Amino acid sequence: MDIENIKVACSSCNLRELCLPLGLSAEEMQKLDHVISTRRRVKRGAALFNAGDPFTSLYAVRSGFFKTSVTSADGRDQVTGFQMAGEIIGMDGIVHDKHSCAAIALEDAEVCVLPFDRLEQLSREFRTLQHHIHKIMSREIVRDHGVMLLLGSMRAEERLAAFLLNLVQRLHARGFSQSELILRMTREEIGSYLGMKLETVSRTFSRFMDEGIIEVKQRYVHIKNTQALQMLVNPQSNGCAAS
Known part of the structure; x- marks a missing residue:
């Protein structure tokens, strides 16, 4: 995995409307830019994180495709989702402070690293970001319900x-x-x-x-x-x- 410590400016990213809330002030956007300061490149077939890894960050997909999967008791991998540019990966780790699934790049990809403790602190400062994080979590729940419907009926x-x-x-x-x-x-x-x-x-x-x-x-x-x-x-x- 190749990690680049290059400044990422959310304010100039063409995906900001997909993974960031609208209506942030210039000052709020500047604070967010300061938090989201690292990009990570992930080669095709490599893991962004694995099940059991400590949870420290969420990841906004900047380019490329990922799959998330869990391993069953008999060793089989079960795909639980596919993620693309503008979507957030890693929320599975929030509940137990460690990831419950693996995220594998299906092609060469790049993500923006969102340190969760700093993101959480910032979301308490301005409600627009907090509301957006809640919307992302809700969207994941709705998506899971959709998959259950697919598999069940x-x-x-x-x-x-x-x-x-x-x-x-x-x-x-x-x-x-x-x-x-x-x-x-x-x-x-x-x-x-x-x-x-x-x-x-x-x-x-x-x-x-x-x-x-x-x-x-x-x-x-x-x-x-x-x-x-x-x-x-x-x-x-x-x-x-x-x-």
Whole structure:
């Protein structure tokens, strides 16, 4: 892992609207810039942190993709999430002061290090930051509930459709296409996250291709019929976008 002690100016970062609250004053932004002063580069396949590591910081993804995973009692890795630029990693460590999962880079990545004790102290000084941290935590809870719904009540094609829609919507919020994406994770990792066997993931991708819903070339995916995916996830939506 390569750590760079280079000053990071949140005020000039093009992702600030995604991972920082709006409405901070110039003085508050200056204080935040002082706290978030380190960038860390993580090579593809390397761990940003591992389960059991002491919790000291949150990490804002500046570039690249990560997966978080836990290891089951029998030694199998279970993927618990995928994180991209503008999202925060590391909140799993808050409750016990140590990380309960591992965060692995799926491609060369870079994060901004947010020392939690200093961030917590600063959040008490101005409520806008405190409120934003609470929103981030709430969003993670909602996301976990969404995954539980996927695993508990949806068929294979519904799970994969919901996954693709969620991924492309998150990417679109970062300025990318609404219908095209590059999968940074393997099909095996998708299956682990969605509770599906690799063969089922591949068979479902093939079905979507055969029905003209998507086009796939290696890791490139072109969603040709967004409405068909939405109807799979929510048959009552009549093609309305999922929230």
